[in-house]
Amino acid sequence: MSFRRRNYQEVMDGLLTGILGGQAAEPHAFPPSDGSSPYGYALAMAPVADLVSVWGSRNGEPHQFRKDTDYGLDGDGRSLVWLEGGEWPDEGSLFQVNYLPTGTAAAVNDIHVGSVLRTLAETVGLEIARLYAQLEGVYRSAYLDTAEGSALDKVVSLLGVERVRAGRFSGELQLSRTPGSHGEIHVPAGTRVLTIDGNIEYETVAAATLLEGQSTAQVQARDRETNPQGVAPDQLVILAKPIAGIQSVTNPAATTAAGADETDAQLRTRTKAFLHGSERATVGALKEALSHQGVPVDVAELTEGGFANGRVRLTPHAEAMTPELMQRLETVKDQVRPLGVDVRFDAAVVPKKLDLSLRLTTGADLLEQDLRAAQNAVRTRIGDYLQNLAVAEGGSTNRLVGLILGVPEISDVQILSAAVQGEAPPAGPPGLESLGLAGAATTLGELELIDPNLPTRLQVFVTYPETAPPPAPAAMTTALNALTTYLAAANAADPPAVASLDYRALLYLLPLPVAGKTTGVPQDLYGGTPPTLPTAAEVSPYQPRFVLTMQSGLARVLEQDGDGYDLSPDERLSLAGVEVDLEEAVDA
Secondary structure: OOOOOOOHHHHHHHHHHHHOOOEEEEEEEEOOOOOOOOOEEEOOOOOEEEEEEEEEEEOOEEEEEOEOOOEEEOOOOOEEEEOOOOOOOOOOEEEEEEEEEOOOOOOOOOOOOOOHHHHHHHHHHHHHHHHHHHHHHHHHOOOOOOOOHHHHHHHHHOOOOOOOOOOOEEEEEEEEEOOOOOOOEEEOOOOEEEOOOOOOEEEEOOOEEEOOOOOEEEEEEEEOOOOOOOOOOOOOOEEOOOOOOEEEEEOOOOOEEOOOOOOHHHHHHHHHHHHHHHOOOOHHHHHHHHOOOOOOEEEEEEEEOOEEEEEEEEEEEOOOOOHHHHHHHHHHHHHHOOOOOEEEEOOOEOOEEEEEEEEEEEOOOOOHHHHHHHHHHHHHHHHHHHHOOOOOOOOOHHHHHHHHHOOOOEEEEEEEEEEEOOOOOOOOOOOOOOOOOOOOOEEEEEEEEEEOOEOEEEEEEEEEOOOOOOOOHHHHHHHHHHHHHHHHHHHOOOOOOOOEEEHHHHHHHOOOOOOOOOOOOHHHHHOOOOOOOOOOOOOOOOEEEEEEEOOOOOEEEEOOOOOEEEOOOOOOEEEEEEEEEEOOOOOO
16 A cells, blocks of 8 residues: 655645536556556546646655646547656556546636635645645554654564663774775674673664775664663673674773663664564575675575475585585574475585786876775775675676776776686677676686786896806896887887787897807897797706786796797886896705
């Protein structure tokens, strides 16, 4: 049942229409229940001379629609027509039409302001409007979200909940984040906190959220019982139900007696928490209880012939199921499972790992440490999104882009590739709808972040035996700096002139004291006739290793013939250093 209050103006429109012999408050459903077009409604007393007014609900509130803007009369005067571009009633609601049929003739029609008839009508209309206001109050008093005062007390009493009166002890709790944890941590209202001995139990009266980077948060808590005294500082230190990401809880100060009754808002919050926590023996209760164990669990109710057959299967998604973890899940399952329903765990499914390659656009005036901090924030946000993604969801590229653009230093992002490890990569970049992750929990695999303002670092290590002449680090540094300068210009071209680096090509550029070794400059490699490249065997006993550390922190090591590294468009290199070390002697 729903109720819509009619205000004074709507009541008067109906009264005056009725006095003139018209049709008052003729109801129609929007959209029509017969499935016909919502634009036209045949009126009962057609043909119609004039539409007086149309009233209904819009956005859940009483609303008067505009004549010739929202609605109008069709050409033959028999139907009300809703106009394109105008405001329409809420779907599933009723609207009322006041109109005058053709040929209407009322015996009394003096409805001008100040007349006897108009004055009597206004008096009646005012009383009817007052009755509607009172009925609205009665209607709202029946629901938890809208009841107030004593009416709210009566509603919650149906659940055995009573308003907490003044004198109950309360205080402030401090929640501390686990070091190294990321993302937002939500602590719901009604979270219970106990003393070490468990004799005294408090509950939070409001929800609290620790934002990303926030180490502590404060929230009010109240004694669950009418104890004669409060607790001393640092006594409320045990969470009755552990919360992932919360390391500790305490009350920094002693609790004191509250000077006022529990407010309506607090009572509503506590009642909803009671309803949420009291659910048992349903699939929803299973999902809720298992969701707090730190392991994604898919809950599937099996059916036969379109009906539930009394079997529920639970599929954990974890790299490995330890006996302790399995026992914890079994305990939670047994606490809330429906009686007589076969609830069992299937074998654990290993989470998917999603490899991503992203190109970021950042400000050219940002410092390197700011750019790397922005990339760390991107990595954290993507990891948290995938970790909290429901098993049945495929993952949204739009959501992913929105999270990345939420980092202030990043002005634009392009998803170059997205592939699940062990699965065939998609042909081309991902679409705008889904990442295709449904069916298993997902974690972040390799994340490649490309930002032209933040170069990939190249570091060179060369080992050699004591019997060989030492290489010259300064000469190698000069040669490799020439390479990074050349690549910066070549990859800035459209299209980029260099697509990859090869181990043997880097050996060619590296000046080593090896007789007969070919050595040259980058222009030799990428322009004209390719030179003859040395091999790892030809530069022996020197053992060069080239380590490329990408912006995301991933590293590629080139240390033998055939090793290579693909450069992304706009990717730059910077030389992080050249290190020369003697080879460790091996005892005979």
